Amino acid sequence: MIQLLSNYIYAFLHPFKTHSLLSAVGEHAGAVQEKRQFQLVDNIPNEVLEAEDTELAFVDAMSVSWIFIVIQGIYSLFAIHLGYEAFSMVHGEEEGLTSLLIPNFHSQGKSLVFWGILLQIVFYPVFVWFLTRVWGSFIKFFADLFEVEGEIDKKTNQVVNHSLVSYTFYILPVFGTMAQGIGMLFYLYAGLKNNFKFTHLQSLVILVSPVIFVGFSVVLLSVMVLMVVISL
Numbered sequence: 001m002i003q004l005l006s007n008y009i010y011a012f013l014h015p016f017k018t019h020s021l022l023s024a025v026g027e028h029a030g031a032v033q034e035k036r037q038f039q040l041v042d043n044i045p046n047e048v049l050e051a052e053d054t055e056l057a058f059v060d061a062m063s064v065s066w067i068f069i070v071i072q073g074i075y076s077l078f079a080i081h082l083g084y085e086a087f088s089m090v091h092g093e094e095e096g097l098t099s100l101l102i103p104n105f106h107s108q109g110k111s112l113v114f115w116g117i118l119l120q121i122v123f124y125p126v127f128v129w130f131l132t133r134v135w136g137s138f139i140k141f142f143a144d145l146f147e148v149e150g151e152i153d154k155k156t157n158q159v160v161n162h163s164l165v166s167y168t169f170y171i172l173p174v175f176g177t178m179a180q181g182i183g184m185l186f187y188l189y190a191g192l193k194n195n196f197k198f199t200h201l202q203s204l205v206i207l208v209s210p211v212i213f214v215g216f217s218v219v220l221l222s223v224m225v226l227m228v229v230i231s232l
Contacts, residue, residue, distance in 0.1 A: 007054050008064045012165040015190035021054060022158050023195045026150055058161045062128055065167035069124045072170040072177070073117040079173075080113055132160040134210070135188065139196075142206045148196055159191030 011018045136156045143152045166183035170176040185207055192203040 004056075004060050004064065007056055008061065008165060010054065011056060011162050012168050015162065015165075015187050016194050018054060018162065019158070019191045019194035023155075023197065025055075026155065026195075055158060056161050056165075058129075058132065058157065058164075061161045061164040062125055065128070065164045066121075066124055068167045068170040069121055073121050075170075075173050075176070076117055077114065080110070084110075128164065132164070135160045135163070138206060138209050138213075139192070142202070142209070143196065146198065146202060148198075155191075155195050159188060159195055162191060163187040 139156045139159060140152055143156070148155075163184050166180050166187050169179035169183050172179055188207060189203050192198045192206055193200070198206070
């Protein structure tokens with residue numbers, strides 16, 4: 001457990017170095033396999049030895065990041081409670097206005113918010129699994145397009161799994177969600193740049209590709225709907 005937390009924190013603080021080490025491990029394994037010869041421990045590069053146990057598996061990264069999802073849920077409940085209490089204090093004498101804007105919030109509303117946050121926490125593993133699969137599909141597509149050599153599947157898993165450390169930003173009140181979104185792109189970029197050895201431009205193209213894909217899909221769907229409406 002201590003080793004897992006240490007690897008998680010190291011990946012969070014040193015994303016570029018982490019992926020450089022992981023890339024070195026992959027290159028070393030490929031070289032040994034290509035030469036078809038046994039290599040003594042003394043001949044193994046220090047950076048390979050250093051990176052032996054630094055890789056985060058999906059379950060490991062997801063489990064630790066889940067803690068920060070719980071923290072964010074607690075923040076959300078606390079913020080909503082403070083907001084309600086502040087509104088009640090300001091408009092305490094205007095019961096009509098309070099009832100109009102937040103009817104039955106104290107009972108029904110809080111219950112709905114609580115269950116919404118609870119479901120978000122419970123289904124986080126499913127959501128993040130889907131998220132990593134989507135990013136993995138885009139990365140693999142461009143890895144094939146750019147003719148990347150080596151174990152593409154392994155590199156892809158390393159990049160998307162290590163990007164989950166971005167959920168650590170949820171420890172920040174208010175700005176945590178925004179910081180996590182930006183942070184995830186940053187950690188993905190670190191993996192694309194130092195693990196896959198993509199150029200700066202190639203990495204940026206991969207990062208914006210989901211937005212382009214969604215935009216193209218929306219336009220295509222809109223055109224299809226428009227054609228159906230016109231044909232009626």
